[in-house]
Amino acid sequence: MATVDTAINAIHLVFAGLWAGSVLFVARAVVPAARDGDLDATPLRGFVGRFRTWSRVSSLALLLTGGHLAGTRYTAETLLGSTRGYLVIAMVVLWVVLSGLIEVGSSRLVDGLDERKVRSPARSATPFFTTATVAAVALLALGGVLL
Numbered sequence: 001m002a003t004v005d006t007a008i009n010a011i012h013l014v015f016a017g018l019w020a021g022s023v024l025f026v027a028r029a030v031v032p033a034a035r036d037g038d039l040d041a042t043p044l045r046g047f048v049g050r051f052r053t054w055s056r057v058s059s060l061a062l063l064l065t066g067g068h069l070a071g072t073r074y075t076a077e078t079l080l081g082s083t084r085g086y087l088v089i090a091m092v093v094l095w096v097v098l099s100g101l102i103e104v105g106s107s108r109l110v111d112g113l114d115e116r117k118v119r120s121p122a123r124s125a126t127p128f129f130t131t132a133t134v135a136a137v138a139l140l141a142l143g144g145v146l147l
Helices: 002-035 041-073 076-081 083-110 119-146
Strands: none
Touching: 002 041, 002 083, 002 119, 041 083, 076 083, 083 119
16 A cells, blocks of 8 residues: 555656646746737647646646545544644645636636737736746645655
């Protein structure tokens, strides 16, 4: 069982790092380039579609692996009555927040692309991706504390 937990933990960490990294890349590279008018609408739409798919897959993988890890490492008492349990709960809350911010930010970014607009949708998406970056870094930091 320890080998399974180790593998699940590794999968969880890889998906967390890649998900957070992709959010940082979109927030710090793609959205600013779109805001500056350096990106065309058609490739941006394709990129955002792939990013959304990746984000949803990662979110689901983290839900499943994190749920397994929490279920095997914590009881209801330790989850709701210890500092480590509170950190796990905080991670779940941040996971929900991050998932929501990515969905809203991606939707805002795609808005207007059919009309070949790029700058205004990117401006509209900026606060969501900026906040998503903070949530992603906070998730990684909490995960590091729990290691």
